[in-house]
Amino acid sequence: MNKILVLNGSPRRDGIVYTLLKEIIKCAEENNEIEWIDIYNLQMEPCIGCMKCRTDDTCVLPKDDAHIVGEKIKKADVLIVGTPTYWGNMSAQLKVLFERNVPVFMGEKASGIPLAKQKGKRAVIVVSCTTPWPFNFIAAESRGAVSAVKEVLHYGGYKVTGKIVKPGTKINNNISEKILSKARKIGSSL
Template sequence: MNIIGIIASQRKEGNTAFIVNKILEGAKEQGTETSTFGFSDLDIKPCCGCWACHKSDQGCVIKDDMQKIYDALEHAEAIVLGLPIYMGQMSAQGKIFTDRLFARFSPRFSPFFKENAVKQKLILSFNQGNPDAGLFKVYTDYTKHMFEVLEFDVTALPIVTDLRSKPAHEREDLRTGLKEFGSTLGLEGHQK
């Protein structure tokens, strides 16, 4: 099994990076191949809405680091998308990533645009400073539904809370729980 992690945050060693990396660490311990893409190390521009990816066979006309993610998506069986919640919704980096998926769903460009294709597993991992896990439930449910409409198999929606009082890397409960969660992903992949 091949799982990629996408850290939709500019903070290289922040909460989102810690969460995604711990999940992937647990999967890797089960023999799963993993790789990570962090926005702090990438130059990814917003979608320009030109529709070139749907009007020709050239794919996305923006030649930036999103091309690396498009390539990785072709081989990934699962994606862990780490999304910090800012102002009640995903970060700007998460939105840029999501918008740039538009090219992936072009019938002329995308290898994923096939009838009866196996849906990719997507783990949406939200994190927030507020301790109330239900505070942004309307938005997290909406985001889950949006990705399901895009033909992803959204299999988990972990929401890490209360990061204002103590950062993720200082919480032993998270260190253990996230690795265990990742281990189950790795085991699922090897049981197929």
């Protein structure tokens, strides 16, 4: 049994990212413990870039939801991260959560070389984008969002074992059976 933490970085309840995340966990529920967090419901201050978390191993800001979710990330075996694409990147609230939890994902050796703190854990990325295929990848829209999330996961030591991208949401909100099937397959593999 795995502890799976779902980070829903979309503000839209019942939107595309939400629906795909639900489809994944529906197929993973039977053999796993799952916790769902709607990032837009969290109360957290933005990172102030003080860099003290690098030496103190924790964010120095007053305790808020970012600290609480950081502890949950540490305890999870699998991280499922979903986000809409905003300007070729992840949603702002998800980015704030990640920025506040740098010491959860990585540390530094005395030489300054990054040290992955979640090494060996698995992760899944779910992204939606209003830009239609293939322009969502050509213009680095959803490709940029996937890359940004992967960057955080990479430094944390995660192995990305699944990725779903739903492009063209502005003109087509329907999720194809092919994409839903992929979500089910990913969920079953967890």
